[in-house]
Amino acid sequence: MSTLLLKNADVVVTMDAARREIAGGAVFIRDRVIEQVGPADALPQTADELIDLRGHVLMPGLVNTHHHMYQSLTRAIPAAQDAELFDWLQALYPIWANLTPEMIRVSTQTAMAELILSGCTTSSDHLYIYPDGCRLDDSIEAAAEIGMRFTASRGSMSVGQSQGGLPPDRVVEREDAVLQDTRRLIETFHDASRHSMLQVAVAPCSPFSVSRELMRESAELARSYGVRLHTHLAENVKDIAYSREKFGMTPAEYAESLGWTGHDVWHAHCVQLDAPGIALFARTHTGVAHCPCSNMRLASGIAPVPQMLAAGVPVGLGVDGSASNDGAHMLGEARQALLLARVGHGPAALSARQALEMATLGGAKVLGRDDIGALAPGMSADCVAFPLDDVGMAGGAVHDAVAALLFCTPPRVSWSVINGRVIVRRGELTSLELPALMRRHNALARTLASAAR
Numbered sequence: 001m002s003t004l005l006l007k008n009a010d011v012v013v014t015m016d017a018a019r020r021e022i023a024g025g026a027v028f029i030r031d032r033v034i035e036q037v038g039p040a041d042a043l044p045q046t047a048d049e050l051i052d053l054r055g056h057v058l059m060p061g062l063v064n065t066h067h068h069m070y071q072s073l074t075r076a077i078p079a080a081q082d083a084e085l086f087d088w089l090q091a092l093y094p095i096w097a098n099l100t101p102e103m104i105r106v107s108t109q110t111a112m113a114e115l116i117l118s119g120c121t122t123s124s125d126h127l128y129i130y131p132d133g134c135r136l137d138d139s140i141e142a143a144a145e146i147g148m149r150f151t152a153s154r155g156s157m158s159v160g161q162s163q164g165g166l167p168p169d170r171v172v173e174r175e176d177a178v179l180q181d182t183r184r185l186i187e188t189f190h191d192a193s194r195h196s197m198l199q200v201a202v203a204p205c206s207p208f209s210v211s212r213e214l215m216r217e218s219a220e221l222a223r224s225y226g227v228r229l230h231t232h233l234a235e236n237v238k239d240i241a242y243s244r245e246k247f248g249m250t251p252a253e254y255a256e257s258l259g260w261t262g263h264d265v266w267h268a269h270c271v272q273l274d275a276p277g278i279a280l281f282a283r284t285h286t287g288v289a290h291c292p293c294s295n296m297r298l299a300s301g302i303a304p305v306p307q308m309l310a311a312g313v314p315v316g317l318g319v320d321g322s323a324s325n326d327g328a329h330m331l332g333e334a335r336q337a338l339l340l341a342r343v344g345h346g347p348a349a350l351s352a353r354q355a356l357e358m359a360t361l362g363g364a365k366v367l368g369r370d371d372i373g374a375l376a377p378g379m380s381a382d383c384v385a386f387p388l389d390d391v392g393m394a395g396g397a398v399h400d401a402v403a404a405l406l407f408c409t410p411p412r413v414s415w416s417v418i419n420g421r422v423i424v425r426r427g428e429l430t431s432l433e434l435p436a437l438m439r440r441h442n443a444l445a446r447t448l449a450s451a452a453r
């Protein structure tokens with residue numbers, strides 16, 4: 001057992017039951033669990049390792065509830081720069097069809113490095129395309145190596161263009177193979193215990209790329225193992241039109257008809273969720289991954305987040321895939337959530353602290369976890385420290401350091417502790433060599449794009 005003391009933070013944002021913010025605060029960690037939180041002078045003064053956080057805000061590690069990390073290889077692709085969702089997908093499917101296992105591993109680590117440096121300590125990833133040899137195991141290995149807490153979502157696509165779906169036939173899988181592999185992954189990797197570093201979720205890609213049968217059978221399979229369910233829903237108006245035309249229902253009605261509502265389900269986007277849909281999600285505790293940057297990038301619209309929160313829908317934040325949010329910054333995503341909510345719903349729609357709560361407690365709830373998202377005794381030791389001396393924070397941190405982190409330019413973390421382990425030390429990743437990773441990642445990104453030509 002080893003101990004770690006993080007002390008003298010200008011402010012500790014606890015996100016505990018009382019939402020305490022402690023000036024001159026400290027957190028005492030034993031092994032991988034938080035043991036004490038409070039004013040620095042009330043806590044132990046020594047530990048095996050001591051980190052002085054003067055000039056920093058210390059907060060719970062941020063939680064990312066939706067991503068497609070392999071897309072880091074296809075950022076800013078010219079043909080997909082100015083398109084809405086369906087056209088954007090059709091420009092990118094042929095490129096993604098040539099992914100290799102190494103590309104999955106390297107892009108996942110690159111995306112995780114970026115997320116970790118932006119304050120994220122737990123992330124889900126939704127991998128739904130499996131060209132020859134690619135497996136979710138590649139993402140899982142990448143996460144273990146970098147040391148990130150991970151919800152690996154076994155995505156799938158089974159309805160190709162010849163069957164009226166959106167993806168080309170050569171990137172879809174057989175449904176029996178999908179279910180069999182999903183079962184294997186849960187049995188091999190899913191860890192349901194408290195402080196788990198790895199959970200597996202069942203995640204058919206979207207209503208426009210899998211069948212009703214696969215949606216229904218995925219839900220049954222997930223529930224037989226007690227794991228979570230994830231997909232994309234009600235992303236834009238074309239998505240709604242597809243649902244009405246193909247199924248004669250709104251996306252929320254379609255989800256309900258297939259067993260895709262409940263406390264163990266979270267849906268990405270829900271930009272076009274209507275009032276009955278919001279009421280349904282609230283009643284059933286169905287979660288939402290709100291992805292403001294991606295929704296703006298693809299001109300999908302403005303999600304009714306204040307209405308969801310008022311109704312009691314669990315809402316977390318997601319950066320979404322790197323090809324529809326080409327700059328994944330978790331604290332920055334909270335900032336964009338704040339700004340976009342105001343564009344859609346007025347200046348009081350979302351406060352800085354509400355946005356931060358979505359990025360921490362909200363994300364934890366959506367991923368079905370009660371051991372992350374807050375700094376309190378018994379919680380997993382995931383915490384991050386943001387510096388207040390960045391020029392982008394000048395003149396803001398002096399008035400309200402916590403709000404300034406969102407209103408001003410979001411900085412990168414100086415320190416990140418995940419599962420009790422220091423993963424970022426003075427702004428540098430400790431678990432892998434970032435420049436070498438990026439060189440390999442960029443070489444693979446070129447290879448992938450040229451293979452599609």
Ligand SMILES: [Zn+2]
Pocket residue numbers: 066067068232268320321
């Ligand atoms: Zn997505």
